[in-house]
Amino acid sequence: MATVRRRRGARGRRATTAALLAAAVTAAVAAGCTAADGPGDDGRGSPKESKQGASPSATGPSALVVKIDNAAVARPHTGVDAADVVYAEQVEGGLSRLMAVYATRLPETVGPVRSARESDLELLRQFDRPTLAFSGAQKKLLPLIDKAPLRAATPGNAADAYFRGPGNAPHNLYLRPERIVPKTPGEAALTTGFHYGAAPAGGTATNSRTVRYPGARFTFTWSDSRDRWLVGMDGTPATTADGERMTAPTVVVQYVKVRESAFRDFLGHNTPYTETVGSGTAQVLRDGRAWDVNWKREKATDGTAFTTGDGTPVNFAKGPVWVVFAKAP
Structure with missing residues (x-):
């Protein structure tokens, strides 16, 4: 009899645990919470209704x-x-x-x-x-x-x-x-501060450029036939869901300070903070060439200016721009 009661008690505890787990999963999905994808995610919370609202109509179109x-x-x-x-x-x-x-x-x-x-x-x-x-x-x-x-x-x-x-x-x-x-x-x-137009003089012929993070990398390979950079991620060609290759007319490798933030993910890993206000160097890739340039963003409300050594604005090719933030040496 005692054995029967113990079995029933075990089944009851398992049922209760399963019910609680199911409820937790349902609540997480409903709230839009993100789950961990290994050591690179801390997005477990979902914000409440923003005090500012989600409608963009209050002050006109915004990005x-x-x-x-x-x-x-x-x-x-x-x-x-x-x-x-x-x-x-x-x-x-x-x-x-x-x-x-x-x-x-x-x-x-x-x-x-x-x-x-x-x-x-x-x-x-x-x-x-x-x-x-x-x-x-x-x-x-x-x-x-x-x-x-x-x-x-x-x-x-x-x-x-x-x-x-x-x-x-x-x-x-x-x-x-x-x-x-x-x-x-x-x-x-698009208040980015970017300039578009004819390519600056000079530059160095470049077929490929790779930016490496400790656990990821981006590679941009020039295609003469498409007049664009082909995007690769982690050694694999980047494609869209419909099978088209992802491309960009202009790629910017921007060297910035990457420091620890005040936040950690649920595994205890610190969240890197990428500083985009300040100044530094960058490399602009377009037309199969690369230019070593300077960047400057005096305050957060400013866009980022990219200039040559004499202060001349660097024009980007018309179309999408990829900006890859790389840790400054």
Whole structure:
């Protein structure tokens, strides 16, 4: 009899544990929380309804910015090829994440969407109250996001704009941009400070350029036939979800200070902070050539100026720009 009671008690405890686990998973998905993808993720929280709201209509069109998962299991990406600017940054564990900026085109779908980081807030100050779409953030970071001059659009306050696609969470969360930015912002929303036009004189013929993080790398290979740089990630050609190769007319390798932030992921790894205000050196790639240039951004609300040694602005080729932040030597 005692044995029967012990068995029933064990079954009851297992049932209770299973029920609690199922409830926790359901709540996490409903809140748009991100789960760990190894040592490179701390996005376990999901912000409450932003005090600033998610609608971009209050002050006119503003850029849409989406945090993009760049783990190998999250590829191929959807909608990244439609971005006007793609920023690549280092995150925990030496891995990488993308930030895609949309102004002149809004794709039907973007993703997979992932969590925000502290240094994103400094980078985004160059835009006029942008809409930031992301899946969550560390709990201690959420108050800073709420106070930042941006509109947070998350599964918590814009649930109908997000959906789960094929694959495993958290690498399968996608955004329908038109549900949070119903109108294409337009070129005026791109307050990056970038100049476009004819290539500067000089430069060095360059076929390929690789930027390495401790746990990730980006390679850009020039294609004469396409007049663009072919994007590669971690030794593999980067393609879109429909099989098209990802390309960029202009690539900027910007050398910046990467330091420890005040935040750590749930495994205890420190979150790198990428400083984008200040000055330093960079390399601009376009037309199969490379130019060693200087960059300067005096304050967070400014765009970034790229100039030659004599102070002449460096023109980018018309079209999408990839900016890869690399740790300054």
